[in-house]
Amino acid sequence: MIQSTDHARSYYRASANAMPERPPLGADLSADVCVIGGGFTGVNTAIELAQRGLSVVLLEARRIGWGASGRNGGQLIRGIGHDVSGFAKYVGEEGVRYLERAGIESVALVGERIREQGIDCDLRWGFCELANTPAQFAAFKGEQESLAAMGYAHETRLVELKDMQHVVGSTVYAGGLVDMGSGHLHPLNLVLGEAQLAESLGVRIFEQTEVLELIHGDTVQVRCAGGTVRAANLVLACNAHLEELEPRLSGKVLPAGSYIIATEPLSAQLASELIPQNLALCDQKVGLDYYRLSADRRLLFGGACHYSGRDPVDIAAYMQPKMLKVFPQLANTAIEFQWGGKIGITANRFPQVGRLSQYPNVFYAQGYSGHGLNVTHWCAKLLAEGIHAGHSRGLDIFSQVPHMTFPGGKALRSPLLALGMLWYRLRELVN
Numbered sequence: 489m490i491q492s493t494d495h496a497r498s499y500y501r502a503s504a505n506a507m508p509e510r511p512p513l514g515a516d517l518s519a520d521v522c523v524i525g526g527g528f529t530g531v532n533t534a535i536e537l538a539q540r541g542l543s544v545v546l547l548e549a550r551r552i553g554w555g556a557s558g559r560n561g562g563q564l565i566r567g568i569g570h571d572v573s574g575f576a577k578y579v580g581e582e583g584v585r586y587l588e589r590a591g592i593e594s595v596a597l598v599g600e601r602i603r604e605q606g607i608d609c610d611l612r613w614g615f616c617e618l619a620n621t622p623a624q625f626a627a628f629k630g631e632q633e634s635l636a637a638m639g640y641a642h643e644t645r646l647v648e649l650k651d652m653q654h655v656v657g658s659t660v661y662a663g664g665l666v667d668m669g670s671g672h673l674h675p676l677n678l679v680l681g682e683a684q685l686a687e688s689l690g691v692r693i694f695e696q697t698e699v700l701e702l703i704h705g706d707t708v709q710v711r712c713a714g715g716t717v718r719a720a721n722l723v724l725a726c727n728a729h730l731e732e733l734e735p736r737l738s739g740k741v742l743p744a745g746s747y748i749i750a751t752e753p754l755s756a757q758l759a760s761e762l763i764p765q766n767l768a769l770c771d772q773k774v775g776l777d778y779y780r781l782s783a784d785r786r787l788l789f790g791g792a793c794h795y796s797g798r799d800p801v802d803i804a805a806y807m808q809p810k811m812l813k814v815f816p817q818l819a820n821t822a823i824e825f826q827w828g829g830k831i832g833i834t835a836n837r838f839p840q841v842g843r844l845s846q847y848p849n850v851f852y853a854q855g856y857s858g859h860g861l862n863v864t865h866w867c868a869k870l871l872a873e874g875i876h877a878g879h880s881r882g883l884d885i886f887s888q889v890p891h892m893t894f895p896g897g898k899a900l901r902s903p904l905l906a907l908g909m910l911w912y913r914l915r916e917l918v919n
């Protein structure tokens with residue numbers, strides 16, 4: 489059962505645009521499609537379906553943007569999360585090329601949505617990938633060349649150690665790769681603006697409406713405390729919060745905690761010393777550091793990846809030393825917000841998108857493994873194509889990559905993965 493139904497006490501909630509409350513479901517309804525989950529995946533699938541003329545009911549257990557979509561680092565970065573070339577054995581070389589393009593076009597899709605709808609969410613272009621070691625910096629050259637070979641339309645720039653102060657006021661990095669086609673934004677304001685768009689297209693949104701049971705069939709029955717929605721198709725967009733609602737999917741995504749702190753607003757001089765070009769930044773460690781400036785010049789510093797299911801008791805006390813390692817000059821700067829969220833991790837770090845083989849009218853997208861801002865929007869488009877046209881090439885390609893189930897059952901999944909991660913961290917320390 490649901491524990492908390494309001495937004496996390498984050499900087500995003502404190503600086504959110506209008507957050508109109510939607511009523512809980514209070515009657516039985518019918519629709520072409522019922523979407524469960526009010527994050528980027530659910531809201532954008534609803535938009536794409538409504539734009540194709542289908543009637544949609546969206547059910548959210550808490551508030552729109554309550555999950556990862558309203559709490560994340562706000563880094564809008566090209567790619568599907570990591571190198572997709574290893575998936576050629578499942579999707580072929582052409583499929584790999586499709587996935588590489590999707591990783592780029594999905595960023596443009598988010599940018600277009602923001603521009604076309606005039607969504608006020610502090611979008612800024614520019615991102616720098618940070619190398620923790622000289623070997624990582626050397627690999628950036630290959631990455632830049634691959635982008636150029638694909639005809640990447642945006643400026644990319646290698647930054648050598650001696651020039652790093654032009655992108656970040658820290659001495660801990662070995663170099664960087666700037667990409668002006670990625671950027672950063674206020675994620676809660678984005679999803680709130682998108683929900684408004686969905687409603688303007690006729691989507692019926694219900695908040696504080698937890699789906700309790702699914703009864704499968706040609707018409708799916710979606711049972712909630714206040715009523716049942718009957719729909720020809722169902723979309724599961726619950727990501728790391730799915731729990732046991734659909735047991736065929738829940739063992740495939742592991743919820744992992746990631747945490748963010750926000751400082752007090754910095755002076756213009758200090759902000760431009762830390763991040764002179766107002767880029768989003770992210771390093772290469774296993775439990776990576778990701779950070780950026782907010783529109784009111786706070787440093788939003790995120791990191792960690794906890795599989796234990798236990799969040800730190802004091803997130804600020806846990807995250808501040810990580811921030812000070814990068815920026816010791818913030819030793820006397822107050823932390824004003826701290827929060828965490830659940831990332832949906834998959835065994836191969838590739839998102840799981842498709843339809844249930846037993847019930848082909850049930851579609852899902854989940855497990856973006858910490859890289860969902862752009863990919864959620866792309867997958868939403870694929871789900872809508874698949875439901876509306878009965879077929880989508882992109883959906884077929886994504887779903888050809890196997891959706892592995894974590895070993896160990898519900899009780900052992902997290903400890904086993906925690907052990908695996910420890911091994912990677914130890915490797916990081918000795919290398």
Ligand SMILES: Cc1cc2nc3c(=O)[nH]c(=O)nc-3n(C[C@H](O)[C@H](O)[C@H](O)COP(=O)(O)OP(=O)(O)OC[C@H]3O[C@@H](n4cnc5c(N)ncnc54)[C@H](O)[C@@H]3O)c2cc1C
Binds near residue numbers: 557
């Ligand atoms: C701290 C953090 C930082 C991150 N930083 C970045 C970043 O900088 N860049 C990036 O690209 N990605 C980032 N991510 C990942 C990104 O936020 C996610 O991939 C993306 O938001 C997933 O969106 P979603 O809609 O699939 O899931 P969510 O936003 O989690 O939404 C799922 C929704 O489903 C609802 N739900 C669940 N069960 C039910 C039910 N039974 N009935 C009704 N509703 C239900 C939940 O209440 C929730 O609102 C980060 C994630 C976290 C947690």
